[in-house]
Amino acid sequence: MNKEAAEDCVEKAVSYLSEGKIEKAEKLLTKSITLHPTKRAEELLEKIKCGAYTKRASSGNTSDDGVRQRATAGQSAKPEPAAEPEYSPEQLDAVKRIKKCKDYYEVLGVTKEATDTDIKKAYKKLALQLHPDKNKAPGSVEAFKAIGNAVAILTDAEKRKSYDLYGADEQHHPAAHTARRSHARYEYAYSRGFETEFTAEELFNMFFGGNIPTQHVYTRQRRFHRAEQQQYREPQSGYAAFINLLPIILLIGLSMMSSFFISDPIYSLTPSQKFSVARKTNQLKIPYYVKDNFHSEYQGSVGRLEASVEEEYLNNLKHSCYRERNYKETM
Template sequence: MTIEGNKDEAERCIEIAQNAFSIGNYEKAERFLMKAERLYPTARAKDLLTVVRAAIPSGTSKKTPPGTPDDVRRRKAPPPQAPQKEYSTEQLEAVRRINTKCKDYYEILGVSKEATDSDVKKAYKKLALQLHPDKNHAPGAVEAFKAIGNAAAVLTDPEKRKHYDLRGHEVPTQATHTHHQYYARGFESDLTAEELFNMFFGATAFPGAGPAAYTRRRAREPEQRDGHGGLVQLLPVVVLVLLSMMSGLFISEPVFSLTPTAKYPIPRETVNLKIPYYVKDNFHTDYQGSLRRLEMAIEEEYIGNLRHACQRERNYRDNMAWKARNFGDTNQYAEAQRMRMPSCEKLSKYQRDPYGK
């Protein structure tokens, strides 16, 4: 089996061990964690194995009869025991607050419903540094870290936040054990907790941490389905495809494009802001609408695209500067300050225009 194959199998063993541990089957959890260690040693498996062994009541762990080959090997070369990582009372309390006491995304991040986008991001950054599993080893830290990531992803998206305020907090579901589940249907983050963390802090905020270290996709357990169930599940997909095909019959193609293509080869320029755009060969004969309104829409779309691009450039520069200050890297900080932001420079040319304010 290849190294990658071992890694996948080890992850599957860890998931089985977690399920066994959650229902109190400590021996099974210990057995599968030891198997994961043999297949592909990871810090995660070692930490979980330490927690499982600590939870096994004394005198009940499964022992190997003396004189067996396994017993002889253990006596000759006892395996090294991973030290249990420590955590503070404050870290444990922060984890418990999120996992057991909070009822919605606002409580998770500790902000009010009137909090601005900046307030939400600031609260997330503070909690993320406190709860990241590389720094916080308290039980349940991984779940709490995922919860704040999902909360930040929803509350920083204007559309998702609007819908969540209307109905999201009304449908929290309970997880299978003691932890709350905050992923109300329709309000899940499209990113993993680690990917969201790296967007805010960069991949080097905690050296050695990778997206696969603490965030996993849904369990790969096979689901039992019958033939009729599969057809019923496919029915919504078929309906969506048909609706998409029908809607295409009633939606006309755009009149212009901001970039030249084979379909839009003719260059033009708006009268007001001199913004270039491109139209079809038959534009002069086929277009019957108001040219002034069309060019206003072109300028509005162009300025909107510049704003989004400028915001991304600023976020990237600010993240670089924050990391440089955090790690005391003066060279990287100077590089962040010198970084050019071409979209912001273009946008500044239109600041006096009504669309650019």
């Protein structure tokens, strides 16, 4: 709230400067810095103190010479043009809209039933509007991060499913919170930005052809292979070999530990003691099974859940056909 109020003060101060109302502009800039210091407000205030702006003719110099000197001062005192904003009102409105959003879907302007294609299309449109190189409005950097991380979460099936179940409210679901910290690596908190596996700039390059993350991955892999070859050429003692294997052992141990915190799946294609309630998808009538407490525990979209059921079922059929065909070819 303080940040938005500070930005409004700066905008009003710029308007006063263009009208030659220096004192009012100075008061508003001082108030803006008190609410939320910004570089722009500090620069404008410094220019006022250095005399870069002058008052209107009606508030010109006063002295003992009376009306004649005031008229002369009025003729010579022309207000200098105020610094124009480097952004348009539409760009500022786009940033403010993002700030008011309550969830990832609202950030991208899509519904909870949106497909990956819809989500990516919405992201591309917003990314071109909010990229900091193009949009200089206050808060554009945070808004750009918000849309980047929203698309990163909503185009990942597991992260999206977890987000639909629990959203940003992790206090009531400690087990889910632990699982997500181990696997999903994201948090929702607009004021602090979003934490994902890629930066907002890397995601932008991935969508528009930069492929920066791929280059980084390639560099890390190449260095790893060079180090591995060097270790292979040098004779190693038993202790050195153990040290080299220690990271792998730790990774295996962490993977085994994290598996204890992973929550159960929402459904199963085969019945069991845990998944005993039979259901069918609305479109293809594919049977699947859920727990007894499905209606009370699952808060996400049933339509999207059933789409996932049908996709998994069809993939299983494809794999079965593939295995059977390979078996016949080898006979």
